Amino acid sequence: MAMEAKSPRRVCSHAHLEENDGLRKTVSFNKRRFDPSKLPPDMLRVYKSLKERFDEEYALLFVFNMQTAMEMHRAWNMTLLTSKTLKKCSEMVGLTMTWELGVIKLKFFMEDGDFELQRKVPYDYDSEFQDMFMRIASALYNGHMTVHEALLFQQEAKEGKHTAGTGLFIRDYPGRLIILPAMSSTCAVIFFGGTHREAGVAAICGLVTGLIEYFLVRVGGEATMLIDLAVGFITGVIGSLFYHFDGQNYCMVSIFMGTLYWFFYGTAFVVGLVEILAGELETGVTRFMAVSIKTFVLCVMCCCGILVTLDNPAQVWAAQSTYCNTLDLGEYWWRIPLYLACSVAVLGQYRFRLEQMWRGLLVQLAGYEAQFQVSRYFLNKADHAAKDNLDVMASNICGAAASVLTACFLSAMMDKINSIYYAQLLQRGAHRDETDSKLDDVLYGCISGVVKCFNCIGIGRKHDKHMVELEKKIYQHSKELKDPTHERTEIKLDPEEEDLLLDTIVYAESMNIWAMLMPAVYQLVPGSMIARMWFETIIPPADSSQQDNTFAGLMVTSISLALGLILGEAIVEIISGIFQAIFGSRSKKDDPPEEETKVKVSEPNDGAVAIAVDEKMSEDSTWPL
Structure with a gap:
């Protein structure tokens, strides 16, 4: 039994x-x-x-x-x-x-x-x-x-x-060959102080490294172990060749960092620190060491590329630094458009849904602007000491916290709007023809219009468009089923229509906030700072104190980002608690006495999404942060 x-x-x-x-x-x-x-x-x-x-x-x-x-x-x-x-x-x-x-x-x-x-x-x-x-x-x-x-x-x-057809295209190669050059060139300028010259070379390096990765992945097996070796080496060779044969006026650091930015796995570095703070020492330390060693391999192979291409690599490395950070991005109007272009490429690398990219862009922009403006504030202060890291600490805490707050606000706002839309699609409440709320009708019409628009330009999911059409059929059949004079006794759908319903049931759930948040955190993380430290280990600078400052900056940046995430989550919890205290008791009095068990996601202070069980959540409840 x-x-x-x-x-x-x-x-x-x-x-x-x-x-x-x-x-x-x-x-x-x-x-x-x-x-x-x-x-x-x-x-x-x-x-x-x-x-x-x-x-x-x-x-x-x-x-x-x-x-x-x-x-x-x-x-x-x-x-x-x-x-x-x-x-x-x-x-x-x-x-x-x-x-x-x-x-x-x-x-x-x-x-x-x-x-x-x-x-x-x-x-x-x-x-x-x-x-x-x-x-x-x-x-x-x-x-x-x-x-x-x-x-x-x-x-x-x-x-x-x-997944939408355009999403499938950029999900893997060869579609990703468009994203890598775009990301490499924009990162070289927006993060590493390069000019249009470095951006052009980084784009070439990004295309070549993408082709190398595509080929090795297609070969499969142990060949994939060579990706970091080949990518680092070819980046060093291409950057060195341009420096040697085109006037020796390139910032090689910008080219290398922009090209290898995706391969550094800087996000995993911060995640490892969050795990250590949360008590997961074994996993956190392992991740910390794995990312550091992976970055070291990329830097070593990049230096090997310089070694086989140039005669005096150490002298060249010192000379090229004079061409770095020659642009003050704060003085140029195209700083934000360029950052948004970089963000689009990053979202493409993360396989972010194209029709939802506006959410990711807003979260990324909020974090970047908070980080940039706080850093500028400290740099412009007359009493600011050039050698301290207070500006780094403050700017990263504010940037990470701003990203969390923006992601939570967008999630709460869109969950409320989507609950009205999906309630109509899935018959989870009164139909728009049965309610006096004109706002619900307008919201449903706007969202269904946006769905059709996205499908017209080729970035939307066909399931969403077909479900809007299926909703009319379900509503009409529901009216006939409720009519005692009509002969209909059940609503029977085709297998394809059942697929649409199940697809809509899944997408009616709240979007996971970390899906919006992590691409923004990726652009704030110090993966490149780890690379700077390794480059200075391989080719030591003339001033030995500079290397110590790099390591100190790396640790300050990493910890401050982790603290910024925790601070943002704490602020969200406080605001949520205030709203719960003010409106919670009133909502409970109005709720029907149903015992359906629901699940919702909240954010604990250890940086991970937790799940809380609520025994009396209403039907339109979502998974807030």
């Missing part, structure tokens, strides 16, 4: 959905089945054992949680975020599952260690996938999907079925 789960909460069962979801009461969904036989052999063995001891749904929930952890970790590589998500999701359904999430190696344990599975998950920053898999988990545990539907949706997401 099968054992029952210790504390089951089957919010994702067919019975629960049909009882509590308004859409399931009117639309007859086909019962989709996930095929476990396609699972890896070790996971399949655990699935079969759990199915015998408990039941099929309990076993499938384990599979879902494990796959969620793997895909979120691959897409973002943030152990704190993934761990907090899995912990509360497991508690929701009484799943006895634990895990150890390392930088690369993941371990999963079931039923007090009776089963153990291990996986290696490499870096692959992917904002859209990180957001999508968080939404799938939200839809499942909020009781809007069955576990079979969620597992099938995960499978389709990995196949690119729910």
Whole structure:
């Protein structure tokens, strides 16, 4: 006889959905089945054992949680975020599952260690996938999907079925060959003080390094281990050749830093520090060392490129510094447009959804401007000491905090607007023809118009456009179903139309704030400062104190960014608490006495997204930061 789960909460069962979801009461969904036989052999063995001891749904929930952890970790590589998500999701359904999430190696344990599975998950920053898999988990545990539907949706997401065509193009090579040169050239100017000359050379280096990475990835296997070696070497060679044969008036640092900026993994450096502050010493230190060594390899190979190209590399390195930082960006009107162009390239590298890029750009701009203006303020003070790092500390704390606050504000605003839009699409409230609210009608019309516009210019998802058309059919059939004189007894949809509904159910969940926040943090992080320290180790400057200042600046920048994230999160929590104290009691009095269990995401002070359980959340609740 099968054992029952210790504390089951089957919010994702067919019975629960049909009882509590308004859409399931009117639309007859086909019962989709996930095929476990396609699972890896070790996971399949655990699935079969759990199915015998408990039941099929309990076993499938384990599979879902494990796959969620793997895909979120691959897409973002943030152990704190993934761990907090899995912990509360497991508690929701009484799943006895634990895990150890390392930088690369993941371990999963079931039923007090009776089963153990291990996986290696490499870096692959992917904002859209990180957001999508968080939404799938939200839809499942909020009781809007069955576990079979969620597992099938995960499978389709990995196949690119729910990504826009333009998103698929820039997701991988050869589409990314457009993004790398754009990012290299703009970074060389906006972050490393280069001119249009350095920007042009960096663009060439970015294109060549992209071709090298594309080729080695296509070869696969151990060839991928050569990517950093080849990228660093060819960047050093191309930059040195231009310096040698074109007048010797280039800032080589700007070219190298701009080209290799994407390969430095500076975000992981700050994440490692956040993990250390949160008490995850083993993971944090491992990540810290891994990023430092990876950056050192890039710098060594870049110097090898200089060595085989130039006769006196040490003298050239000292001479080229006179051409660096010759522009005062604060004096030029095109500083912000150039930064936005760089931000677009960064969002493309992070596989950010194109139709949502405006959100990411606003978060990036807020962080950059706060950092830039605070730094300028300190530099312009008459009593500011040139050798202290107070300006670095203050500007980075303000920049990171501004990014968090902007991301939270945009999330709260768009969640409120989207809740009205998706309530109409998914029949989760009164239809716009049944309510007196003209504002709801205007919002729905505006958003549906924007959806059609994005599809016309080729950057939107066709699922969104087709769902707007399907909503009219569902509403008409719902009216006929409620009419006692009409012969309709159920609403039956085609398989393609069911796919649209499930897609809309997932995207009705709140956008994950870290998907907006991390590209902005990436542009604030000190990956390049690590490279500067290694370059000065390989080719020491004449003034030995300069090297010490670089290391001090690196640590101040890193810690201040981590503190800025924590400060921003604390401010959000305080503001949320004030609003909860003022409006919370009034809302509870007005809420109907329903007991549906919901999930929402909040931000703890350790820099990871936590999940809180609210037993009486309304249907339009979202996942705020």
